[in-house]
Amino acid sequence: MRRGLISLILFLTGLSLFLYPLVANYINNYVYKTRVIRYEKMVDNLKVEDVNEKFRKMEIYNRLLGKTTFKMNDPFVHDTEVDNEQLDFINKNEMFGTISIPKINEELPIYLGANQENLSKGIGQIEGTSLPIGGKDTHTVLAGHRGYHGAKMFRHLDQLDDGDIFYVNVLGEQLVYKVSGREIINPNQVEKLSVTKGQDRVTLLTCEPYTSSKYRLLIYGERVEINQNEHDYKSVVEVRGHETRDLFEKLAFGIVGLIIICIGLYGLLKKKN
Numbered sequence: 001m002r003r004g005l006i007s008l009i010l011f012l013t014g015l016s017l018f019l020y021p022l023v024a025n026y027i028n029n030y031v032y033k034t035r036v037i038r039y040e041k042m043v044d045n046l047k048v049e050d051v052n053e054k055f056r057k058m059e060i061y062n063r064l065l066g067k068t069t070f071k072m073n074d075p076f077v078h079d080t081e082v083d084n085e086q087l088d089f090i091n092k093n094e095m096f097g098t099i100s101i102p103k104i105n106e107e108l109p110i111y112l113g114a115n116q117e118n119l120s121k122g123i124g125q126i127e128g129t130s131l132p133i134g135g136k137d138t139h140t141v142l143a144g145h146r147g148y149h150g151a152k153m154f155r156h157l158d159q160l161d162d163g164d165i166f167y168v169n170v171l172g173e174q175l176v177y178k179v180s181g182r183e184i185i186n187p188n189q190v191e192k193l194s195v196t197k198g199q200d201r202v203t204l205l206t207c208e209p210y211t212s213s214k215y216r217l218l219i220y221g222e223r224v225e226i227n228q229n230e231h232d233y234k235s236v237v238e239v240r241g242h243e244t245r246d247l248f249e250k251l252a253f254g255i256v257g258l259i260i261i262c263i264g265l266y267g268l269l270k271k272k273n
Contacts, residue, residue, distance in 0.1 A: 024150025177221030
């Protein structure tokens with residue numbers, strides 16, 4: 001009886017290990033895709049004058065950042081709150097935009113504020129940094145977990161190299177950024193997130209190393225104008241290469257699960273015989 005119970009537990013454990021990465025990844029991708037589609041439909045239904053008015057107010061907010069010192073906190077240490085007084089024209093509970101990173105095959109929702117609730121749903125814009133609408137003298141910092149309950153999120157951010165492209169979409173406007181460098185910093189080095197005069201930058205931030213929150217990995221992006229057709233082929237190659245690496249990871253995880261399943265089945269069959 002005891003041996004049969006152990007075999008059953010091993011079987012169920014192995015089955016769970018085998019299925020978890022596949023099921024969790026599928027569910028998370030479906031959720032993100034649904035949110036992105038819903039956001040795009042919402043944007044399509046907005047009046048042009050309403051969109052223009054929002055951009056006007058966001059540009060004023062970004063200009064104000066260059067003249068005022070706003071408090072910035074590390075999102076993985078402090079649960080930051082959005083300054084509603086400055087951004088009362090934006091619903092903080094709704095998606096603010098999307099970020100697409102072809103090389104690591106990720107398209108994720110962006111939320112205003114890098115609090116824990118938003119980081120559990122997607123990518124958060126760190127309070128005190130520019131809103132991600134581009135423009136001179138702007139520096140947006142977008143933070144994301146290095147994986148969260150089966151979702152990859154910024155898990156493979158460290159694989160971005162100089163020259164790689166990522167896209168930020170807000171209210172139907174697409175901005176293109178090229179990776180210009182990287183840096184590993186301590187969580188308290190928030191001065192790295194400040195605006196650089198004359199530049200239009202987006203920095204992607206996550207924990208470093210993977211499975212640890214000791215340091216922060218910064219991937220710097222500079223705004224560029226790029227011909228989409230010229231970049232399409234490169235993006236497809238990068239995505240396929242990354243999907244292959246993901247497949248090997250899942251296979252390794254699955255093999256461990258299958259071994260445990262086989263051990264469990266062997267125990268059950270041995271008991272019957």
